[in-house]
Amino acid sequence: MKVSEMEMISPTSVHECLHALTDQQKSSRLIAGGTDAVVRMKDRNWMPDIWINIKGLKELRYIREDASGLHIGPLTTHTDIVKSELLQSKADVLTFAAKEVGATQMQNMGTLGGNLGTASPAGDTIPALYVLDAHIQLSSLHQIRSVPIKDFFIGPGKTVIKPDEMISDIVIRPQEKNEIGIFEKLGPRKAQSISIVNFTASLKIKAQTRQCIGGKLAFGSVAPTIIRAKKCESMLLLDPLDEHMIQNIAKVAWKEVAPISDIRASANYRKDMASALLERGLYRLMKRWENK
Amino acid sequence: MKNIRFHVNGKESNVQCPPAKTLLDVLREDLELIGSKECCGKGECGSCSVMIGDEVICSCLVLAGQIENETIITVEGVGLRENMDIVQEAFINEGATQCGYCTPGIIVAAKSFLNSIEHVPTTDEVKTALGGNLCRCTGYQKIIKAVQTAAKIQNPFYAVK
Numbered sequence: 272m273k274v275s276e277m278e279m280i281s282p283t284s285v286h287e288c289l290h291a292l293t294d295q296q297k298s299s300r301l302i303a304g305g306t307d308a309v310v311r312m313k314d315r316n317w318m319p320d321i322w323i324n325i326k327g328l329k330e331l332r333y334i335r336e337d338a339s340g341l342h343i344g345p346l347t348t349h350t351d352i353v354k355s356e357l358l359q360s361k362a363d364v365l366t367f368a369a370k371e372v373g374a375t376q377m378q379n380m381g382t383l384g385g386n387l388g389t390a391s392p393a394g395d396t397i398p399a400l401y402v403l404d405a406h407i408q409l410s411s412l413h414q415i416r417s418v419p420i421k422d423f424f425i426g427p428g429k430t431v432i433k434p435d436e437m438i439s440d441i442v443i444r445p446q447e448k449n450e451i452g453i454f455e456k457l458g459p460r461k462a463q464s465i466s467i468v469n470f471t472a473s474l475k476i477k478a479q480t481r482q483c484i485g486g487k488l489a490f491g492s493v494a495p496t497i498i499r500a501k502k503c504e505s506m507l508l509l510d511p512l513d514e515h516m517i518q519n520i521a522k523v524a525w526k527e528v529a530p531i532s533d534i535r536a537s538a539n540y541r542k543d544m545a546s547a548l549l550e551r552g553l554y555r556l557m558k559r560w561e562n563k
Numbered sequence: 564m565k566n567i568r569f570h571v572n573g574k575e576s577n578v579q580c581p582p583a584k585t586l587l588d589v590l591r592e593d594l595e596l597i598g599s600k601e602c603c604g605k606g607e608c609g610s611c612s613v614m615i616g617d618e619v620i621c622s623c624l625v626l627a628g629q630i631e632n633e634t635i636i637t638v639e640g641v642g643l644r645e646n647m648d649i650v651q652e653a654f655i656n657e658g659a660t661q662c663g664y665c666t667p668g669i670i671v672a673a674k675s676f677l678n679s680i681e682h683v684p685t686t687d688e689v690k691t692a693l694g695g696n697l698c699r700c701t702g703y704q705k706i707i708k709a710v711q712t713a714a715k716i717q718n719p720f721y722a723v724k
Binding site: 274275276277278279281302304305306309310312313322324326327350373374375376377379380 | 565581582583584585604605606609612618619620621623624625626628629631672675676691692693694695696
């Protein structure tokens with residue numbers, strides 16, 4: 272297959288798109304923002320017979336709230352997320368993470384659904400979706416199923432999405448009034464870089480104190496998929512989060528992450544940095560809490 | 564081959580091309596708008612920046628089949644020699660260009676950014692807005708200064724933050 276021979280269809284509804292995905296005569300792939308798909312096409316890794324262009328599917332670009340939680344359409348761009356007042360107040364971690372994805376151009380193009388489908392262990396928005404207990408809705412012509420984010424990824428670049436399925440909704444829980452989040456990222460430069468390690472936290476804290484009464488911590492880029500730091504999470508509840516306590520949790524984080532060495536950093540460096548980002552992140556989070 | 568209709572710099576364009584050809588190649592090869600440049604080809608450098616609607620994007624990562632009915636502005640649409648934009652004049656006056664390869668992309672990104680704000684941006688704001696545009700020769704001081712100068716000229720009553 273040559274790039275010049277590839278076809279493209281642009282379905283005008285989700286239903287039409289699912290029909291196209293079901294047709295297995297020719298190989299096909301979805302394309303939305305293109306920040307990943309086109310790069311892979313240029314590398315000759317993704318060479319479908321047909322591109323199914325869903326960029327214009329307005330019905331999958333929304334941010335709204337109902338009784339079941341906050342709903343984000345898979346075609347919502349990072350810029351949409353950063354600008355959303357609803358998410359700023361009820362899912363602050365996700366807006367912080369979206370702000371650190373690439374730079375202006377990538378935030379304007381890249382979509383949340385694309386970030387999930389690409390399934391990079393370094394994807395910046397994914398740890399935020401972990402701490403917000405995201406459920407990914409997958410639709411095919413025959414069924415709609417909801418997959419908790421912890422079961423969604425199988426490995427680097429791999430998800431449970433079947434060939435005839437597409438992401439049709441992303442549901443997260445709204446943060447509570449006493450809940451506050453933070454996103455920390457380490458990359459070679461500020462803009463446009465892929466995370467060497469990233470860290471996300473969302474903690475519930477008892478009013479007027481530094482006592483955490485429930486919290487979730489997630490690391491990116493330190494394992495084949497995003498991981499929750501469960502041991503660190505259980506430590507959060509033991510004592511008020513003072514300097515000493517935060518340092519102790521950071522030491523446990525060093526042991527809890529399981530990174531590999533690759534082109535971007537060595538495993539040991541990643542462990543040190545996971546620990547450092549947790550420490551810095553929790554300091555900053557508590558500082559914001561006190562000033563709130 | 565596909566017939567693709569869209570608007571570029573205020574004019575309607577009809578192009579016959581493979582749908583998986585990049586927008587950048589369509590602009591340069593089919594429409595002879597050679598201001599936008601290819602450099603990294605993977606969305607890291609910003610040399611190919613153009614606006615779709617009012618948002619700046621990398622035209623090297625958009626496929627021709629995706630731009631049907633879209634409105635696109637390239638650096639030629641921001642301004643040419645005879646009708647130069649304030650941003651372009653500011654870049655000349657501040658000496659914010661050296662080899663010039665990254666300049667068209669930076670002009671488009673700066674224009675889109677200035678359209679979206681109503682004050683003279685701080686250095687940090689300019690750095691964030693232009694974070695996706697690399698320049699390998701001048702250093703960024705003069706570029707940042709030029710964007711701030713353009714904002715001041717654009718509206719002398721803008722608040723300096």
